[in-house]
Amino acid sequence: MKINIASTRLAFFLIAGILFLILLSAIIPQDDFSSGQIIDLRESLGENYTIIETLQLDRIYYNPLFFVILGLLAINLTAGNIRRFRLVYKNEKTLFKLRTIGSILFHFSLLLIIISIVLNFLYKxxxxxxxxxxxxxxxxxxxxxxxxxxxxxxxxxxxxxxxxxxxxxxxxxxxxxxxxxxxxxxxxxxxxxxxxxxxxxxxxxxxxxxxxxxxxxGYSPELTLYNLNDSLIFRSFVRVTKRTIDGQDIHSDFIILQERNLKLAVKIFPPGDTTESLKYGLFISQGEELLVSDTVMISDQIIFDGYKLSVSRIRYWCxxxxxxNPFINWIFLGFWSAITGLSLGFLARMKGEGKNR
Amino acid sequence: MTFSESIFFWMAAVLLALAFLGSLLSLIFKKTGIFKITQELVFVAFGALTILGAIRWTGTAHPPFVTLFESMLTAIWFTLFIYVILTRWFKRFDILVIPVSLFSFLMMGWSSSLPMEGSPLSQTLTNTWLFIHASFATSGAASFLIAASFSAIYLLGQEKLVSLKKIAPKMPDYQSLPKTTFNFVIFGFILWGVMIVSGSIWAHAAWGRYWAWDPIEVWSLISWLLYALLVHTRMAFKISRKFFCSLTIFAALLVAFALWGVGYIYETIHSYG
Known part of the structure; x- marks a missing residue:
C-alpha cells in the first residue's frame, strides 16, 4: 500500500493516533500525576503491570511513539499544505481569499504549535x-x-x-x-x-x-534538642503539612536522628488563628517504642532520657x-493565530465562499 | 439558593418542559399556533434564566461559573441565547425548539440534583482569564449542543421532516442540515479552542503551570481532537451524512462529560465550587 505523506487521510490516522494515546492516558494512571493510583494499579495487576511499564503506557507523554506521531503530523501538515495550496493557486490563480488565508494560517499555526511544544519540552x-x-x-x-x-x-x-x-x-x-x-x-x-x-x-x-x-x-516549628548540660544537639525547622487520615485533618511531621536512633514527631492542634495560640504534640520514639509524648506551648520543654526537647520558634513554610519555558511565547503565538485562521475560515463559510460540504 | 432564584429556576424548567410538550403536540396535531406558542415559551424561559443568572451574579459577586450547578445553568443560557438569536434573526431555524427545549430541560433536571448554593471565589480562582475560560467553555458546549440538535433533526429522516415542515414551513432544507451542523461544529471548535488556550493561561497564573494533564484538561483536549477528527473524517472519507450527524451527537455527549462528568469519576484540581 502506498502511503501519501501529504494526504488528509494520513492526517486523520495521525490525529486518531494522538487521540488514542491521550485516551489511554485518561484510563491508565500516569506516573507523573497519579502516583497513588499507580500503586493501586500495580497491586491489582501484579506481574501483568510489566506490560504497561514495558510499553511505557504509564508515561504516555514521554513515550517515543507519542513524539513519533507528533513528528509525522508535523511532516504531514507541511507536505499536505504545500500540496494543497499549490493546487488552490493552480486552480484559482490567487491565495488571497478569506478561506485560503484562514486555512493556511490555521494549518501552519498547528505546525508552529507542534514544533514549539516539542522544543519547549526538550529545553524547559x-x-x-x-x-x-x-x-x-x-x-x-x-x-x-x-x-x-x-x-x-x-x-x-x-x-x-x-x-x-x-x-x-x-x-x-x-x-x-x-x-x-x-x-x-x-x-x-x-x-x-x-x-x-x-x-x-x-x-x-x-x-x-x-x-x-x-x-x-503550612507551619514550620523549630525543634531544639539539648542534653541536660544545655549543649545543643540538634536544631532544625520541620515542615508540617496537613494530611487527612480517616476523615480527620492532621498537621504533623517528624524527623529522624539516625545516630541517636531517635524519631522526633510534632503535631499541631488545632491550627489556630495566631501562631502564639498554637499547641504542639511532641512524640519521641526510639525504634518502635514511644518514649514520651506531651502537649506543649512554644518554648516549653520535655525532658526525657537525658535530653530536653522544645519547640523554640514557629514560622511558616511554602x-x-x-x-x-523558553518556547512558550511561540506556542501561544501558534494558538492564537490558529484560532484566527479558524475564525477567518468560518467567516468565509458564512459568506458562502468555497466548497459546499 | 435564595427564594427568588428558585422561583426563576423552576419557572424556566417548567417553561422548557411545556415548550417541549407543546412542540410534540403541535407535531401530532399539525397545529402551527401551538408551535408558535412554544417558541415564545422558550423565549420567556431564556428571560427567566437571564434574571436567575443576574441575581446569582449579584449575590455571589462573581459570574455564575464557579459551581457545577452554575456552570450547567450558564451552558443552558448560552444554548438558549444561540437559539433566540437564530430564531429571531433567521426564522427558518424555528424547528430547533424541539431538541433545544428537550436538551435544556434535561440539563436543568440534572442541575436540580446538584448542590445549588453559590460559593465565594477563592483567591486562586480570581483572575479575569477564568471568566474568559469559563465563558468559552460554556458557549462552546452550547454550540456543540446546537450542532447535535441539527443532527438529531436530520436523523429523524426526510419523511418525518415533511411533517415538521407543516408546522415550521420555513425550516431549512433537509439536505442542508448537515452543512448547518458542520458550521456549528466549526464554531464550537473555535470556541472550545479558545477555552483550552485561555484555561492554560489561567492555570499558569493560578498554579504556576500551563498544562498538567489534569483529567478535565485531558478530556477537554480529547473532545477537541475528536471534533478535529470529525472534520477530517468528513474531508478524507466519503462518509454518509447520517454517520456524520450521529458522530456529532456522540461528540456532544463527550463534551458534556468533559465539562460536567469528569469530576464524578476522577480526582481533579478543577473540581467546581
Missing part, C-alpha cells in the same frame, strides 16, 4: 523549592524539592539564590493558600535583593524565570516554583 526547566521563612538556599541540586528539566536543557544549576523573607496570611483551606510570600533573589555569588511579593495569580518574573507561590503551605 522546572524546579520546586520548599522554603521556610528566613531560609536562604544557594542553587544546588540538593536544595530542590523537585526538579524537572527537559532532556536537552543544560544540566547546570539554575544559578540563582533564593531567600524566603516572609509569608503572610496562611489559609487552612485545601488548594487555597490564600497567602503571600516575600522573596529575595540574586545570582549565586552576587547580591541578593528583595524581589517582590508572590501570591496566587501573581508570580514574580526574574532572570528569565517565573517564581510562583505554591499551593501547599513551596515556590521556578519555571523557565
Amino acid at each position: 526547566k522546572e524546579t520546586v523549592f520548599a522554603l521556610t521563612e528566613g531560609q536562604l538556599i544557594a542553587d544546588s541540586s540538593s536544595d530542590y524539592f523537585r526538579r524537572f528539566n527537559g532532556p536537552l536543557a543544560d544540566g547546570k544549576d539554575t544559578g540563582f539564590s533564593i531567600r524566603m523573607d516572609k509569608i503572610n496570611q496562611i489559609s487552612n483551606e485545601d488548594n487555597d493558600p490564600g497567602g503571600e510570600a516575600e522573596i529575595s533573589l540574586g545570582w549565586v555569588g552576587g547580591e541578593i535583593k528583595p524581589s517582590g511579593k508572590l501570591s496566587s495569580n501573581h508570580p514574580v518574573v526574574w532572570g528569565g524565570y517565573e517564581f510562583h507561590y505554591g499551593v501547599v503551605t 513551596y515556590i516554583g521556578a519555571i523557565k
Whole structure:
C-alpha cells in the first residue's frame, strides 16, 4: 500500500493516533500525576503491570511513539499544505481569499504549535523549592524539592539564590493558600535583593524565570534538642503539612536522628488563628517504642532520657516554583493565530465562499 | 439558593418542559399556533434564566461559573441565547425548539440534583482569564449542543421532516442540515479552542503551570481532537451524512462529560465550587 505523506487521510490516522494515546492516558494512571493510583494499579495487576511499564503506557507523554506521531503530523501538515495550496493557486490563480488565508494560517499555526511544544519540552526547566521563612538556599541540586528539566536543557544549576523573607496570611483551606510570600533573589555569588511579593495569580518574573507561590503551605516549628548540660544537639525547622487520615485533618511531621536512633514527631492542634495560640504534640520514639509524648506551648520543654526537647520558634513554610519555558511565547503565538485562521475560515463559510460540504 | 432564584429556576424548567410538550403536540396535531406558542415559551424561559443568572451574579459577586450547578445553568443560557438569536434573526431555524427545549430541560433536571448554593471565589480562582475560560467553555458546549440538535433533526429522516415542515414551513432544507451542523461544529471548535488556550493561561497564573494533564484538561483536549477528527473524517472519507450527524451527537455527549462528568469519576484540581 502506498502511503501519501501529504494526504488528509494520513492526517486523520495521525490525529486518531494522538487521540488514542491521550485516551489511554485518561484510563491508565500516569506516573507523573497519579502516583497513588499507580500503586493501586500495580497491586491489582501484579506481574501483568510489566506490560504497561514495558510499553511505557504509564508515561504516555514521554513515550517515543507519542513524539513519533507528533513528528509525522508535523511532516504531514507541511507536505499536505504545500500540496494543497499549490493546487488552490493552480486552480484559482490567487491565495488571497478569506478561506485560503484562514486555512493556511490555521494549518501552519498547528505546525508552529507542534514544533514549539516539542522544543519547549526538550529545553524547559522546572524546579520546586520548599522554603521556610528566613531560609536562604544557594542553587544546588540538593536544595530542590523537585526538579524537572527537559532532556536537552543544560544540566547546570539554575544559578540563582533564593531567600524566603516572609509569608503572610496562611489559609487552612485545601488548594487555597490564600497567602503571600516575600522573596529575595540574586545570582549565586552576587547580591541578593528583595524581589517582590508572590501570591496566587501573581508570580514574580526574574532572570528569565517565573517564581510562583505554591499551593501547599503550612507551619514550620523549630525543634531544639539539648542534653541536660544545655549543649545543643540538634536544631532544625520541620515542615508540617496537613494530611487527612480517616476523615480527620492532621498537621504533623517528624524527623529522624539516625545516630541517636531517635524519631522526633510534632503535631499541631488545632491550627489556630495566631501562631502564639498554637499547641504542639511532641512524640519521641526510639525504634518502635514511644518514649514520651506531651502537649506543649512554644518554648516549653520535655525532658526525657537525658535530653530536653522544645519547640523554640514557629514560622511558616511554602513551596515556590521556578519555571523557565523558553518556547512558550511561540506556542501561544501558534494558538492564537490558529484560532484566527479558524475564525477567518468560518467567516468565509458564512459568506458562502468555497466548497459546499 | 435564595427564594427568588428558585422561583426563576423552576419557572424556566417548567417553561422548557411545556415548550417541549407543546412542540410534540403541535407535531401530532399539525397545529402551527401551538408551535408558535412554544417558541415564545422558550423565549420567556431564556428571560427567566437571564434574571436567575443576574441575581446569582449579584449575590455571589462573581459570574455564575464557579459551581457545577452554575456552570450547567450558564451552558443552558448560552444554548438558549444561540437559539433566540437564530430564531429571531433567521426564522427558518424555528424547528430547533424541539431538541433545544428537550436538551435544556434535561440539563436543568440534572442541575436540580446538584448542590445549588453559590460559593465565594477563592483567591486562586480570581483572575479575569477564568471568566474568559469559563465563558468559552460554556458557549462552546452550547454550540456543540446546537450542532447535535441539527443532527438529531436530520436523523429523524426526510419523511418525518415533511411533517415538521407543516408546522415550521420555513425550516431549512433537509439536505442542508448537515452543512448547518458542520458550521456549528466549526464554531464550537473555535470556541472550545479558545477555552483550552485561555484555561492554560489561567492555570499558569493560578498554579504556576500551563498544562498538567489534569483529567478535565485531558478530556477537554480529547473532545477537541475528536471534533478535529470529525472534520477530517468528513474531508478524507466519503462518509454518509447520517454517520456524520450521529458522530456529532456522540461528540456532544463527550463534551458534556468533559465539562460536567469528569469530576464524578476522577480526582481533579478543577473540581467546581
